[in-house]
Amino acid sequence: MPLKVLTMLQHRLSPSMGRTLQCPWISISRQSHAHSVSHCQSSIFASNVLRDAARSAWPWQQQRGCKSAASSSDNGNSVSADNRTFFATTPLYYVNAEPHMGSAYTTMAADAIARFQRLLGRRVTLVTGTDEHGEKIAEAAAAKGQQPQEHCDGVVSAFKGLWEELDIRYDSFIRTTEPKHEAVVKSILSRVWETGDIYKAKYEGWYCVGCEAYKDDSEMEGDHACPTHKKRCVEREEENYFFALSKYQNQIQALIEEEGFVQPEARRNEMLGWVRAGLRDFSISRAAVAWGIPIPLDPSQTVYVWFDALLGYMSALLPEGVEAQPKELQARGWPANVHFVGKDILRFHAVYWPGMLMSAGLPIPKKIFAHGFLTKDGMKMGKSLGNVLDPRSLLKAYGADAVRFYFLKEIVFGQDGDFSELRFRDIVNAYLANSIGNLLNRTQGLLKKNCSSMLPVAASSIPADNPLRVLAAEQADRAEAAYQDFRLHDALEAGLAISNRGNLYMEEVAPWTAFKKGSDAEKHAAAAALVAVLEAVRIVALIMSPVTPGLSSRIYAGLGMSPEQFDCLRWSDVQWGGLPEGQSMPKPQPVFARIEADPVTDVSVSAVSMAAQ
């Protein structure tokens, strides 16, 4: 645990120590009070907590065997044996330039979904990384007067630094220049070669260096321009090695016809149209590109960057020296439950990739999910076009939670969306600072003033028909289904529906009036209302935690939980009844500061557009 968190917790928790209970109108036996203080002590003396993590887990966590963060994978919700693992990937980003908001978008979404899956108790492997070979990289390095490897190293550290700032928790980061990856590429190439699916032939066509792909007439705009890169493709003629993709026409078509393999539905239809038009073999080597992995039997050619990069998902799982054999791969979670990609690279994942795997005799991924584009003036933000939004300036000004929340809540995952800083600020202030942060803060203020910051009753004693309790149960179910289906905005809206209702509930109950001039019974009801709101906020924090992990941790700490307790949290803890009687809260502190400073970008301030595809 970072020292800073520890110190903060100690600082926050200590003022309530040894204080006498100031709610005479509520009967808590001295014994249960003493019990709650000792519970509180075990949280405060966090060094003890670290030594004996089991003691710091809450009772229901201990029941299911959660001892500490280290035991995070296999307890909690039960998952069936074939459902225990979850392996997801982001694209391996091309290192022709530093990451931008578009690269961050896929990674934030994949990270949120991986975090949700960890909460379900699955053993999650989230793979990200970088695609470092090819013509575009060699060109980018030359433009800077650098060797390709030196250029790649610089850009890779920018990617890794950004993932850290964005709170991305990946399990494996693969670089396609790693020796273990080169070994995997050569081994799979040999398998495909042995299957008889590789042949040499002459190719002539229009090539987009931006896409690193040949384009059909139907895939180009006027004057042979690439629609994504807005640049004229170049006419090329080469003798290359080809992969016999057309041999797998029927199998690939059947795969895409299967419901759920390609999502969303609009993207699946697009792929179906493309496949039904007839698959053509594609070239898997380049004669003119030196910056790549040499073809084992013909080192005068290097492996085509897409054939190379897709295999990175495999090498990411394998330790150095372990062969890319089906048994080894399956033991490490192969195949992927889902590859998250932008729609620009869907075809490589939904068509070429399954073809390659079929040829190599390896299991194919279960799902490919293609999301939309972050756009600027209606055009895809991209490194090649240079019309990018720099995530670092947003992160510096607003922090990771705000950035993650805005993009995942405001843009429906699967559709395009334009960024607006004005909208960003409004949304973040309205929900994170007001609806959630303020609700927690003012409720804790009342608890401090009237109940010495200690919960007079357990959340479980709140009646089952309490409107907040009823709504929290409904919205937790909604959020679970939404996360399972990658509808991140919907999952977040479920959390926000609870906090919005919490604010309304406070206005309806107006506990401050009862505390001022109510009878003992009314004061009791007012105190119970505070418990209900705090319990609702606890549930909101858990529902939102895959997207706003920092904010959720601050809320948990604000509710008096120790880091070990929140490391042990599972999705099943969205159930009502987590906050125990006697739970002591630290001094109320804002968990999310309102954005007041000047905007930091010059990016369009138009309303967010969510152009349906």
Ligand SMILES: Nc1ncnc2c1ncn2[C@@H]1O[C@H](COP(=O)(O)OP(=O)(O)OP(=O)(O)O)[C@@H](O)[C@H]1O
């Ligand atoms: N504007 C964007 N909106 C959403 N995702 C994006 C965007 N740009 C890049 N991505 C993500 O990055 C992937 C492409 O990675 P790549 O490294 O090729 O980035 P790029 O910026 O699109 O590069 P280039 O502009 O050179 O084509 C996409 O499939 C998607 O996952």
Ligand SMILES: [Zn+2]
């Ligand atoms: Zn292109």
